Amino acid sequence: MSLWQRRVKQSGLTIEHLSRRLKLRSFKGFVSMFLVGAILSVAIASCSGGNADNASNAGNSGASTVAANNKDVELTLVSFAVTKAVHEAIIPKFVEQWKKDHNQNVSFKQSYGGSGSQTRAVIDGLEADVVHLALALDTQKIEKAGLIQPGWEKEAPNNGIVSKSVAALVTREGNPKGIKTWADLDKNGVKLITADPKTSGIARWNFLALWNSVVKTGGDEAKATDFVTKVYTNVPLLTKDAREASDAFFKQGQGDALINYENEIILAQQKGEKVNYIVPDVNISIDNPIAVVDKNVDKHGTREVAEGFVKYLYSPEAQQEFAKLGFRPVDETAPATKELAGKYPKVKTLGTVGDYGGWDTVQNKFFADGGLFDKIQAQKK
Template identity: 75%
Template sequence: MWSDILNQWRRTSLKSFISLFLVGISLSVAIAACSGNGENAASTNNPAVSPVAANKQDVELTLVSFAVTKAAHDAIIPKFAQKWKQEHNQNVTFKQSYGGSGSQTRAVVDGLEADIVHLALALDVNRIEQAGLIQPGWEKEIPNNGTVSKSVAALITREGNPKNLKTWTDLAKDGVQVITADPKTSGIARWNFLAFWNAAIHSGGGEEKALDFVTNIYTKHVPLLSKDAREATDAFFKQGQGDALVNYENEVLLAEQKGEKVNYIIPDVNISIDNPVAVVDKNVDKHGTREVAQAFVEYLFSPEAQTEFAKVGFRPIDETASQTKELAAKYPKVKTLGSVVDYGGWDAVQKKFFEDGAIFDQIQAKKRR
């Protein structure tokens, strides 16, 4: 249950709360000493103090996320803002930025002052941590180890599936063109690559066969690499490129909700696509928005917010919820579901496959020959 996730997180965070409470006492004394000069004096003399926002009628948060979460956040944000207004008599507005997860990560590292990031993979949050913007151990300060939305990879075909594509290995058939995003700029593209690799491993061929398979796919069957998942979708549907598109299951379900007819398969061998959320510590302290930013992150794990994620195609993070009749019909169980943990976690996966000069670059070099 979502409540169990939150309760467990609160218990594990008790020590952190006590430490923060003691720090808060000291900060309260400092703020009280400045209160005679009014709100502007407090903000000027100690701009890093988080409670500054509590003295304002309006507070603004900047949310930076990967492209395919926009529909969910568009539904969730008004609900949170209404709840916060009722409980704190304070108006909350959001600046929102969406794009490829890798590009969004670089933007935050380069100076986009996000208060909250919701990204396609934990590796991207770790990069922001390494830049000194997020405190180490961020995933332990958030319910469910930071994973707030999840999906699986879908194989989308042309109407009637004329190439008879049913599994990942079918993508290697002669004449099949596959549309996917670039792992260098898109989080989903890394998941797609890992879905291919995972499928080859589970076929029993080992790493040598897996390397041959993904090399074949990217050198002979991928005509272009789009910047992010949304561009890949546009290339397939709007521009008519390719015989198959690899994308998040949630993108397919969202398209269906908009009245589009989509032919797709959820392969029996798949990868669990886990998307983390985190508060950007340095920025919320600078903006004085920590309290409301943390409240928003916690709200994303609530039944209300998770219902909105489920409406637009994200699989419930609560496994018991996915057992309901409605959700079981919408999200068919995957027979063999792999995880990034199976391959050593994102640090190991990044180093092996996606760092400069690693396996993906080696594959691309072969394609250019």
């Protein structure tokens, strides 16, 4: 549903509501409504025709509804764990720009966690205005729950994908286990740290990266199944999300190797961690979507600001912050500086979730109850 259609629908409901409450039952009621109408007409005329500034604002479609209300607005952003640093860098810039353009103060409530857990929280009642999740499957679940309208992918550029990454393979200093490729992860004695696909979006991407590494190098599904089964046998614990996986590896010293987002590893380096990692030449494109939660923004009266925030995340300023903090630019032709070229090595063979039938197929095959991942876990017990 387009923005103007939503506006008409909302306006229609408001008019119907008022007509019920102000039903003309007497001459007195008629006079009262006449006076109210007259007062409103004068007020509107004085606001719209007073000076050049008002005329200028009238031409600024972004300022229309917001400037008229001019009330402070609070948005609730629900996102997956590893985006916390980048949103904390971008939000103040958006707040400043929105204040400048619309003379309105915007504040944010923020919630971060595993993408699967965050999805369930929104479905169960966490009233997010905007969701930035690890994979489109989670956004689709919120859509199926009736909170996001179909067609959300077309409401933003790039099919709603606002951040991208690839999988990185981290080893201990000196790489004592000699781990150089995905194929080394199924060796006896290698302990791998990764998150749980049941609660974490990154964990699903990690699983796909492993599966993809076999298929894209000529292996069939039987070989891929055997490989991922051996690898997950080497996983001593499954963390709730990517951030907990990083903490287990870096802070608690668990495991010989860690699979995580490339951006999470870059962020760890920026925080002073000494990280030994490679980005395998055969990899998976990790695409993270953004969406406005229609039911909630209409309830809160925050649609215009929420859509403004989503739009801002695609701006050069915001995408630069994504790139600074480890995410690969959504627009690959954008910031092609030497610094970024060195930070983001080119991947020779890059798979996508579409190569494996899309998220519905991938979810049912690998991660649904009774799927391949559950069978692998059952073998470990």
